[in-house]
Amino acid sequence: xxxxxxxxxxVGHVDHGKSTVIGRLLADTGSLPQGKLEQVKADCARNAKxxxxxxxxxxxxxxxxxxxxxxxxxxxFKTAKRDYIILDAPGHIEFLKNMVTGASHAEAxxxxxxxKEGIQENTKRHGLVLSMIGIKQVxxxxxxxxxxxxxxxxxxxxxxxYAAYLEGLGVRPVRFIPISAFQGDNLVSGSGRMCWYDGPxxxxxxxxxxxxxxxxxxxxxxxxxxxxxxxxxxxxxxxxAGTVETGEVRSGDEVVFWPSGKRARxxxxxxxxxxxxxxxSAGEATGxxxxxxxxxxxxxxxxxxxxxxPKMHCRxxxxxxxxxxxxxxxxxxxxxxxxxxxVPVKLAEIVRVLDADDLSSTHEAQTVNRHxxxxxxxxxxxxxxxxxxxxxxxxxxxxxxDHYEIAGGGIxxxxxxxxxxxxxxxxxxxxxxxxxxxxxxxxRAAVYKHRGKFILLTGAEGDTRCQMLAKSLEKHLFSSGCxxxxxxxxxxxxxxxxxxxxxxxxxxxxIRRLGELGRVLTDSGQIFITAAPGMDAYEIEQLxxxxxxxxxxxxxxxxxEEDLPGVHLALDADEAVSDAVAKVCxxxxxxxxxFEYYL
Amino acid sequence: MDxxxxxxxxxxxxxxxxxxxxxxxxxxxxxxxxxxxxxxxxRKAFFGHVPIPLVHIDTHFKIPEMIRYRDDLAIRWHLNMxxxxxxxxxxxxxTFPDGNVDRLGCCKNxxxxxxxxxxxxxxxxxxxxxxxxxxxxxENREPYTGVIVGVRADEEGSRSKERYFSxxxxxxxxxxxxxxxEFWNQFKTDFAxxxxxxxxxxxxxxxxxxxxxxxxxxxxxxxxxxxxGSGKRYRSLGCYPCTLPVDSEARNPAEIVEELRSGKxxxxxxxxxxxxxxxxxxxxxxxxxxxxx
Numbered sequence: 001x002x003x004x005x006x007x008x009x010x011v012g013h014v015d016h017g018k019s020t021v022i023g024r025l026l027a028d029t030g031s032l033p034q035g036k037l038e039q040v041k042a043d044c045a046r047n048a049k050x051x052x053x054x055x056x057x058x059x060x061x062x063x064x065x066x067x068x069x070x071x072x073x074x075x076x077f078k079t080a081k082r083d084y085i086i087l088d089a090p091g092h093i094e095f096l097k098n099m100v101t102g103a104s105h106a107e108a109x110x111x112x113x114x115x116k117e118g119i120q121e122n123t124k125r126h127g128l129v130l131s132m133i134g135i136k137q138v139x140x141x142x143x144x145x146x147x148x149x150x151x152x153x154x155x156x157x158x159x160x161x162y163a164a165y166l167e168g169l170g171v172r173p174v175r176f177i178p179i180s181a182f183q184g185d186n187l188v189s190g191s192g193r194m195c196w197y198d199g200p201x202x203x204x205x206x207x208x209x210x211x212x213x214x215x216x217x218x219x220x221x222x223x224x225x226x227x228x229x230x231x232x233x234x235x236x237x238x239x240x241a242g243t244v245e246t247g248e249v250r251s252g253d254e255v256v257f258w259p260s261g262k263r264a265r266x267x268x269x270x271x272x273x274x275x276x277x278x279x280x281s282a283g284e285a286t287g288x289x290x291x292x293x294x295x296x297x298x299x300x301x302x303x304x305x306x307x308x309x310p311k312m313h314c315r316x317x318x319x320x321x322x323x324x325x326x327x328x329x330x331x332x333x334x335x336x337x338x339x340x341x342x343v344p345v346k347l348a349e350i351v352r353v354l355d356a357d358d359l360s361s362t363h364e365a366q367t368v369n370r371h372x373x374x375x376x377x378x379x380x381x382x383x384x385x386x387x388x389x390x391x392x393x394x395x396x397x398x399x400x401x402d403h404y405e406i407a408g409g410g411i412x413x414x415x416x417x418x419x420x421x422x423x424x425x426x427x428x429x430x431x432x433x434x435x436x437x438x439x440x441x442x443x444r445a446a447v448y449k450h451r452g453k454f455i456l457l458t459g460a461e462g463d464t465r466c467q468m469l470a471k472s473l474e475k476h477l478f479s480s481g482c483x484x485x486x487x488x489x490x491x492x493x494x495x496x497x498x499x500x501x502x503x504x505x506x507x508x509x510x511i512r513r514l515g516e517l518g519r520v521l522t523d524s525g526q527i528f529i530t531a532a533p534g535m536d537a538y539e540i541e542q543l544x545x546x547x548x549x550x551x552x553x554x555x556x557x558x559x560x561e562e563d564l565p566g567v568h569l570a571l572d573a574d575e576a577v578s579d580a581v582a583k584v585c586x587x588x589x590x591x592x593x594x595f596e597y598y599l
Numbered sequence: 600m601d602x603x604x605x606x607x608x609x610x611x612x613x614x615x616x617x618x619x620x621x622x623x624x625x626x627x628x629x630x631x632x633x634x635x636x637x638x639x640x641x642r643k644a645f646f647g648h649v650p651i652p653l654v655h656i657d658t659h660f661k662i663p664e665m666i667r668y669r670d671d672l673a674i675r676w677h678l679n680m681x682x683x684x685x686x687x688x689x690x691x692x693x694t695f696p697d698g699n700v701d702r703l704g705c706c707k708n709x710x711x712x713x714x715x716x717x718x719x720x721x722x723x724x725x726x727x728x729x730x731x732x733x734x735x736x737x738e739n740r741e742p743y744t745g746v747i748v749g750v751r752a753d754e755e756g757s758r759s760k761e762r763y764f765s766x767x768x769x770x771x772x773x774x775x776x777x778x779x780x781e782f783w784n785q786f787k788t789d790f791a792x793x794x795x796x797x798x799x800x801x802x803x804x805x806x807x808x809x810x811x812x813x814x815x816x817x818x819x820x821x822x823x824x825x826x827x828g829s830g831k832r833y834r835s836l837g838c839y840p841c842t843l844p845v846d847s848e849a850r851n852p853a854e855i856v857e858e859l860r861s862g863k864x865x866x867x868x869x870x871x872x873x874x875x876x877x878x879x880x881x882x883x884x885x886x887x888x889x890x891x892x
């Protein structure tokens with residue numbers, strides 16, 4: 001049976017002695033490979049410099065040259081109780097993203113403070129990051145006690161000050177341990193030089209950390225990572241794959257998928273080369289088949305129908321930690337990743353930027369800069385299912401991708417009603433500023449014999465029938481004397497969209513541009529017909545908003561597996577083209593877009 | 600949940616994340632225990648299928664048993680098997696066994712260079728035809744933008760700084776000093792054109808974990824890892840001129856686990872039988888930056 005394993009991160013200000021702590025732990029517990037200690041000692045002797053335990057970790061040439069730990073390094077280390085991986089995070093501020101990476105994969109943290117130098121900027125900032133990352137077990141090592149004559153007063157003063165700081169972050173440290181990594185006091189065993197301290201050594205403390213239990217008691221959260229249908233060797237299974245984040249699910253349970261709202265029952269729990277089973281719980285990478293075949297996308301969240309649903313607003317308040325080289329700004333579309341969902345997102349509002357040095361003070365800001373922690377309002381351009389940090393922590397965590405790079409991470413604290421969305425504000429603003437000519441829409445209608453209209457035809461993804469129908473409609477209307485114009489969404493990609501083509505998620509921007517174009521051409525009195533296969537309900541809603549003050553007319557062609565709200569006319573897949581066109585024209589007349597007596 | 604199952608779940612999550620995110624994805628299979636465990640994990644992740652091509656770089660100096668084992672599993676498990684090589688260097692005999700370059704130069708020619716050009720699609724890839732059971736030039740010359748590799752952090756100094764998703768630039772360069780952050784379980788799955796990402800699902804596994812898992816899952820391994828009566832076995836597999844067996848009585852995975860846990864190898868580096876590591880104290884680091892696994 002394999003031994004228990006635990007990841008520990010070690011953080012602290014630069015030169016406060018993290019590497020020495022680890023080097024010492026490895027050496028004093030005999031965790032180093034044979035000959036390693038002697039080799040490093042010999043290296044030091046050859047280069048005429050005093051041996052330091054920190055050198056043991058400098059495995060890389062680069063590191064030795066710069067004399068600082070440049071990245072999150074992993075050290076393997078064992079006690080009789082368990083195997084540890086110690087993630088050594090660098091203290092320099094420019095390596096804060098490495099520290100975040102280390103802390104993200106840890107269950108407990110050791111934060112090192114130099115007894116002589118006291119609390120420094122990164123001592124505070126690292127505390128702040130630990131609280132945001134959500135590490136519950138934090139132990140403070142007050143190092144270099146040998147330099148302050150093992151003074152109890154110095155230690156206690158530091159402990160009181162730093163505990164007060166952590167209190168403000170909602171972090172309660174497990175304890176403070178006075179150590180000298182250099183001399184080996186309180187590292188592996190106790191210290192005769194600090195009899196006033198009766199707590200455990202660092203080693204004993206490590207073994208006293210408790211393993212995080214898998215959150216099986218929370219409501220089920222299963223982010224759908226992918227849908228597999230491998231047909232090889234006659235495999236007919238359609239498997240919903242992913243990892244159970246929280247809770248438990250069994251065969252036969254009724255489940256709901258978010259944001260689509262689709263429902264089904266779990267038919268089976270799928271495994272390969274393992275005993276058959278009928279349930280899956282938190283922490284397990286697994287897969288399910290459903291009793292009814294649903295058309296699902298990766299990124300949906302599966303929950304139990306009988307348990308509380310996740311939040312599903314497009315607007316929420318979050319604490320955000322930014323590590324991107326470029327600051328986070330408003331009016332730029334980023335990608336948000338939460339669970340397995342990936343959606344476009346905008347920074348709607350910066351509530352305040354926290355000052356890491358003094359948490360009580362904050363300042364207003366227009367941008368979130370590198371290494372800032374900010375409370376801000378974000379708005380996704382598509383609905384996404386999430387939970388609040390106080391309810392289900394793991395499903396409140398997200399990252400922001402800026403130009404291919406993870407540039408920030410955060411936790412959602414509050415959901416906000418989306419009535420005043422960024423888009424609505426934009427449209428209000430746009431219409432307010434719209435400079436009008438002297439020709440009114442009614443004047444144009446009188447001359448053109450019809451009103452301007454935005455007509456959208458959509459169908460299943462990859463279905464070209466809606467394009468064919470749209471072109472037929474254009475031809476028919478044009479032959480009847482209308483100013484009709486067909487424009488395919490694909491035309492954007494080679495034209496208007498070329499400046500965004502390099503970005504990974506262009507869809508939201510494509511919809512926006514199509515809508516803006518629709519607004520202009522409809523205003524010019526044309527019947528603007530566009531075909532865009534694969535539109536979902538949310539995108540249709542966005543387009544409808546964008547062409548305001550005009551009302552869009554939405555037609556759906558072909559057989560669809562689900563009802564699409566907001567559709568004015570649904571056409572069957574086998575409906576003759578001429579019949580379909582006639583149907584549309586009849587409706588346009590009813591709506592008084594086409595004036596009856598002219599057709 | 601026990602430690603091994605946890606490692607398994609995390610690796611499966613990473614494999615699925617890679618499969619979802621990269622259109623042109625491959626997995627390196629060195630025939631060694633780590634990448635074979637990775638292959639097994641892929642079968643678990645994808646419920647018995649391996650929807651990712653497996654790339655093996657053949658130096659033509661591999662221990663013959665390794666190649667036999669590779670083709671045997673490829674056929675049995677219906678693998679999409681791709682083989683690449685440095686045809687030019689082999690023809691020009693620019694190898695260590697031919698006496699024309701040193702060990703590291705040989706690794707560079709037969710592994711780094713072959714790998715780089717096979718991944719980019721510039722050099723011919725040979726694909727196993729499951730009907731004829733022969734390798735044929737592969738029509739697909741698309742560069743692989745996601746490359747899954749079975750490295751572990753405990754193997755060697757430079758590997759302990761890798762990310763689960765680690766970008767390489769156009770020249771296969773690894774920028775150790777400027778790596779992307781990994782918040783929680785969110786990885787770098789977006790990449791600029793011309794770059795690619797190395798994916799490391801086994802980063803947190805140790806050599807001991809690997810053998811415990813092989814033992815638990817009954818994963819078929821090449822017999823080279825086991826003592827067949829001679830009192831010797833390989834602990835790490837490579838090319839025969841540079842890889843030496845170690846003295847060991849271990850005849851099966853369970854005995855190897857025992858040996859690693861408490862026996863003679865508890866504190867001896869795994870690659871101690873690999874001669875090229877010894878030529879230069881930072882040699883592997885240099886090779887690694889150039890793309891060698």
